[in-house]
Amino acid sequence: MPSWSVHKTIYRKLCSEVLGFIIWTPGLLDKIDKIIDMEYGEHDLGKKPDVDSFRRMLRALWLEFGxxxxxxxxxxxxxxxxxxxxxxxxxxxxxxxxxxxxxxIPDDVLVLVTLHHILDTATYCLLNMYPPITIDKSVLIFECAKQLLHHYVDKLKEFKTMRNSTFDQVFNWLIDVLKGKSREVYIILTKYLRSKRLE
Known part of the structure; x- marks a missing residue:
């Protein structure tokens, strides 16, 4: 939902926290955004509740990076x-x-795809929750995203990282990292939504 440049801005804010998982390969973010949103004929590839969308996402990531x-x-x-x-x-x-x-599939690729889906869903929550979420309660956009992505997380459980943690654990860790930066992310997202007259 937010533009890819907004994704990139937020990824940079998280850089130090996610350094253990993500290798900032030049062009990797752009390629992942294109795969998830357009190159494989489906927007938000892998995020939908159906298993086939998730499988198509994994196959695309494997073919491109795996x-x-x-x-x-x-x-x-x-x-x-x-x-x-x-x-x-x-x-x-x-x-x-x-x-x-x-x-x-490299860990950093799955982490970046998961961040993409979390940020899109958090933006949806910011736009649609009532009463509207204020900056003082900005952590709620990530609580909301966590709830809405439960089907995605359930599918991640079968995958393990090179450090032997499951990807649902990685998802929860990412949510906690984002909660720690929630005010900054909130400001970035609301500024973007205002520029699109969507707030």
């Missing part, structure tokens, strides 16, 4: 886009390949 983990050798294959497509097709008909290979 790799294939070989459980026999314990190594990533360094597969390019076309290698992934080829192995994906082969694994459809070969149970042994399905058992041997696992999909790998």
């Amino acid at each position: 790799d294939i983990y070989d459980t026999l050798t314990g190594k990533l294959l360094n597969a390019d886009y076309f290698d992934k497509l080829r192995l994906e097709q082969e694994a459809l008909w070969n149970f042994k390949l399905q058992q041997r290979y696992m999909l790998y």
